[in-house]
Amino acid sequence: AGVGWVAEWDFGYPGYRGELAPDAVTLPQILQQHGYATYAAGKWHLTNGEHRSRIGPFDSWPTQKGFDRYWGFLEGEADQFEPAVIISGNEVQETPKTPGYYFPDDLTQHAIQMIKDLRAVNREKPFFLYYTPGAVHAPHHTKPEDRERYRGKYAEGWDKIREQRLAKQKQLGIAPPNTVLTQHNPQVKDWNVLTPDQQKMYARFQENYAGFVDNLDQQVGTLRNYLQQSGQLDNTIFIFMSDNGASPEGDVEGQWNSLAYYHYNKTTTAENLPHIDDIGGPNTHPHYPLGWAQASNTPFKYNKRNVYGGGVNVPFIISWPKGIAAHGEIRPQFHHVDDIAPTLLEMLNIPQPTQYQGHAIKPMEGTSLAYTFTKPQEPSHKKEQYYELEANRGYIADGWKIATYREGSQTFDEPKWELFDLNNDFSESKNLAAEYPKKVKELEKKWWAAAERYDILPLVDVGLLERALYSKFILLPQPDHMDFPVGGGTVPHNIAPILPGKSYTITANIQRDSTQQNGVIAAQGDRFSGYSLYLKDNHLVYERNTGIDVIRLVSNDPVPVGNSTIQLRYDKVSTGLAVAKGLFSEGLGFNRLSVLKGTGTLLINGKESGSTVINQPFMVGWEGLDIGRDTGAPVSPQYESPNAFAGKMTHVTYDMW
Secondary structure, rough: OOOOOOOOOOOOOOOEOOOOOOOOHHHHHHHHHOOOOEEEEEEEOOOHHHHHOOOOOOOOHHHHHHOEEEEOOOOOOOOOOOOOOEEEEEEEOOOOOOOOOHHHHHHHHHHHHHHHHHHHHOOOOEEEEEEOOOOOOOOOOOOOHHOOOOOOOOOOHHHHHHHHHHHHHHHHHHOOOOOOOOOOOOOOOOOHHHOOHHHHHHHHHHHHHHHHHHHHHHHHHHHHHHHOOOOOOHHHOOOEEEOOOOOOOOOOEOEEEEHHHHHHOOOOHHHHHOOOOOOOOOOOOOOOOOHHHHOOOOOOOOOOOOOOHHHHOOEEEEEEOOOOOOOOOOOOOOHHHHHHHHHHHHOOOOOOEEEEEEEEEEOOOOOOOOHOOOOOOOOOOOOOOEEEEOOOEEEEOOEEEEEEEOOOOOOOOOOOEEEOOOOOOOOOOOOOOOHHHHHHHHHHHHHHHHHHOOOOOOOOOHHHHHHHHHHHHHHOOOOOOOEEEEOOOOOOOOOEEEEOOOOEEEEEEEEEOOOOOOOOEEEEEEEOOOEEEEEOOOOEEEEEOOOOEEEEEEEEEEOOOOOOOOEEEEEEEOHHHHHHHHHHHHHOOOHHHHHHHHEEEEEEEOOEEEEEEEEEOOOOOOOOOEEEOOOOOOOOOOOOOOEEOEEEEEEEEEEEE
């Protein structure tokens, strides 16, 4: 369908364009043609990063993909207290600044309001609501009362919690009686060997995460209660599921600011502890440790972004009081996310289309699971399924599964296939590849056939943090000279100047009538990761934040009143010299980020006025580039948003070499 990985980048291959292919028709597009009102509220991470600006193109935005109305965000995650961008339809909304604002509350109310608006005008028209909250993706932002509810609940640690959860799963019938816990994932230690500080900090991260899950339950409950109170619940098909397994991006120790991870900075317990009482609040951007991610994936191993059970096995709940007689029952059949649309169409007696608006479309590859409602022990109609995530590969056929787990810089074919008998090993705990090599070969052949058929090839054979380097975002060069006018909308981060790996200047010609005219010249990112060039107290300031490392450079001289040219110049080290120095001093394992190091210098009317060494440039942030102000959350704690520049300035220029 064109989205073989997340929507940030376009890799140029049909399966990895970063947004839905034109001939991949969506469920709401089908339902629209059959008289349904169609609404979406929440995360829509299906528009390529280069297409999220105020000028579009809009063809991959929700209201062009079958939704009558949309309210939410297009990025991979959102700050739950100060979202970087909120979209209503095709328009960018101002970020709410109401004290105590909490995005999940707002999102649920917008979802409910869409249905209320429909019912105010039309009492009979059926609706489809796609409700996709930011929870429980990072950042794990929580209300104090939600996280406080779980204080002390996880002091016994992830090993005990995993045991308790598996026992509960067996009791409920979710896991078969013979299911065993998988071993610890790489880098996850036994809870009882951790230091007291580690246990204290790790437990706090999990308490906060539990509060986030709790609030998600509350939000879904609010939506459900509205449907019940308005008499619509009994004839509403309600599906609840997750999009993937728990995330490993909190790394070993957890992160009080998870954007540090994307700058290759992994916070330690010593660095996290000063923030322990703030975890979950608006001054943190938290993510929990690997051990708790595995506990969230009980009884499986590994996590999101791989093809083992911990990455691809998720909860799925479906309810239709008027149409499904079975209540509170478990079904053992294997199914996949591409089976949901065929299931709903069968339930609604809508045929699967072969054309849309006169054009041929891709066929639906899924298999309806509606038979499971009345045939609890019917063998699964879904016989086979391929998987590929960041060149991790997997295939399921008739109860057998093969999978690979690539680590670090491994190429896709370096890890050996593992083989599991899912009919007798629900948790994928016993690798049978050595015992059944022919079965491995049989399934591998099927994987390659599926890879050819479903546009998996060519593989983008790199991990998360390196993938951007292989996309159009990096491989198609930006202009060396870019002018940005004052007063324009925020420039999305994926089309803002790409500064890592380059020398550059940021230049502005300003006019001031008073020393009191200060404010932001240019800013990208937010308080958790970003950079800002601004005037404060009549001095020029450059501030750069890479998650945990903050540099603040203040000019030695004041900026004169009148006309002035102010500038930040960044002189990157020679790549060749940096590599040679790294190899000589550290060997082959030298820090590759050292080639990005440089010196930042402030200039006022051409005169240098302060400089500092910058070991690493800003690389990743969700908020885009603002000129003459800093919307959303501020980059610097030295000012409050928007801190618009109070003097006169027409544009800001970026020159890169």
